[in-house]
Amino acid sequence: METFLETDRLLLRRFRMSDACLLVQLDGDPRVMRYITGGPPEFSRQEIEADVLPAYLDYYRRSARYGFWAAIEKGSRDFLGWFHFRPAPGAEADRPELGYRIRHASWGRGYATEGSRALIAKGFAELGVERVEASTMAINAGSRRVMEKSGMRRVRAFTADWPVRIPGDEHGDVEYAITRQEWASARDLGLPPVQT
Template sequence: MPKRPSTFLETDRLVLRPFTDADVPHLLALDNDPEVMRYINGGRPTTADAIRDRTLPRLLHDHPCTGTRGFWAAEEKATGTFLGWFELRPLADHDATVVELGYRLNRAAWGRGYATEGARALVDKGFADLGAERVTANTMAVNAGSRRVMEKTGLTFLRAYTEDWPDAIEGSEHGEVEYVLTRAEWEARQA
């Protein structure tokens, strides 16, 4: 049996751990669910080659400024079931002050509070241990579920904006939204 990667972070119900090459089948299943990918690429299928050649290298990237990766596989603590991934990634490799929060969970994990639980734990770790001064998160304006998670995590709406999508997907005409949480706001909530 392969050795389990070391745990980066645990919550009451989740284990966040570094990705390995063995996660390719999990990532392939996750990125081939049209509902999971609806607000990412319009639900188009992803190939195993794309996972191995583009996705996995991004998930395995170490950030010198934090001494960690920016993406972690999420497993249900009780069962070890792969649920998806979380991101708390510095926007610049050598500057830990501004980090991006993200998450992608399989449909079986939706509506169970996992996204909020994992996101809150990562935000806390970012401010407490990783040198973050600002956490930012973005999604399509029409992605109500992701926006709710951002709000429950403590981020507040900053702005709406539009981007040029190489391949427009349903809802992209409504633009994007950015949410943010600063260290000062986070510290005020800890008091």
């Protein structure tokens, strides 16, 4: 297992083609997909095998800094979901976007925050990142709280042009971010990267 990042409870490792069933199960939960597709899976198993996983693997060939990683719980070795840390299409290379998708059974245990904080710290301390960004639907209170607990601040509200209408998307979307300077200042003061 090639580990990209390790935290107290998590291992973030590279995806493998044999992980298709894990992604099918994750995306097959309507609760997980609520704020992404409105409930249905985003991709079929065939699309995951032919397009999604090959795209994830291509990130590893192109860059050691960015990509998508399977989140594994250290003690049980269970698949919890995934994180991505990579520039959005057309964005500057030193401004990656943070994202996560966690199994419903693992919600409320701090895994998304733990992984997000670790990726943000790795980005600033090791990868030459200047700013980390993340976005979600305005009504997705759980994801917004993860961003806040990871030290990010709300920087704007906007309306994304989603291909699928989802109940609640009429309230728009929000973007959160943290800069290298903000992260370093909080660390130098001994403050946890948490907003209340």
